[in-house]
Amino acid sequence: SYELIQPPSVSVALGQTARITCEGNNIGKKDVHWYQQKPGQAPELVMYRNTNRPSGMPERFSASNSGNTATLTISRAQAGDEADYYCQVWDSNTGVFGGGTDLTVL
Amino acid sequence: VQLLESGGGLVQPGGSLRLSCVASGFTFSNDAINWVRQAPGKGLEWVSVIGGSGASTFYADSVKGRFTISRDNWKNTALLHMKSLRAEDTAVYYCARAPTTVTPPIVYWGQGTLVIVSS
Numbered sequence: 001s002y003e004l005i006q007p008p009s010v011s012v013a014l015g016q017t018a019r020i021t022c023e024g025n026n027i028g029k030k031d032v033h034w035y036q037q038k039p040g041q042a043p044e045l046v047m048y049r050n051t052n053r054p055s056g057m058p059e060r061f062s063a064s065n066s067g068n069t070a071t072l073t074i075s076r077a078q079a080g081d082e083a084d085y086y087c088q089v090w091d092s093n094t095g096v097f098g099g100g101t102d103l104t105v106l
Numbered sequence: 107v108q109l110l111e112s113g114g115g116l117v118q119p120g121g122s123l124r125l126s127c128v129a130s131g132f133t134f135s136n137d138a139i140n141w142v143r144q145a146p147g148k149g150l151e152w153v154s155v156i157g158g159s160g161a162s163t164f165y166a167d168s169v170k171g172r173f174t175i176s177r178d179n180w181k182n183t184a185l186l187h188m189k190s191l192r193a194e195d196t197a198v199y200y201c202a203r204a205p206t207t208v209t210p211p212i213v214y215w216g217q218g219t220l221v222i223v224s225s
Contacts, residue, residue: 001167030209031209033211033212035150035212037150042200042215042216042217042218043142043150043200043212043215044215045211045212045213045214048211048213049209049211054213084149086149086150088150088152088211088212089209090208090209090210093155093162093164094152094155094164094165094166095140095142095152095155095166095212096152097142097149097150097151097152098149099149100149100150
């Protein structure tokens, strides 16, 4: 079965750029979606189909996907960006989530 | 847009439970419905998806043969029938909608319902 590997945690200084990676075999050939989940809340879509932002999502959020690594980039990190982030793909009609990354803004 | 899950609770190992998801605010039959679960303190795990018409269904290997997903488009309701429940099925179960396109994002999530499997 297909696996997605994320770092368990990432730290970023306030106002700096955070990068969260998602590794998978030839993930560059798949559509990758990213979700943000704050404590006690349901997940929320933050990026879809690799590079697309949902309506209302700040331009500080961007993403890329190539080779074996997809990356979510959060520019000018804010305290409100602290959350768990998950990447997700579809493989043979089944959904696959990465293990999640806990983003801390210092 | 709203997805309201219900039906969670405490059940003994080997028991059964039926989760419901009532939708409003969008054309229900146009979207696929997913169930995604999250064990306490753990990450997200995709469970199952049903297409807009209900004709196509897919399951994670961990629940195949034990869980059944269905929908009633007249009632704007999706169901997840769970049987032979195990301790490892303990989780918050989210109902979530996705467009009926190839490799769609999950665009909206309900608030979840908690299932606890314990004796």
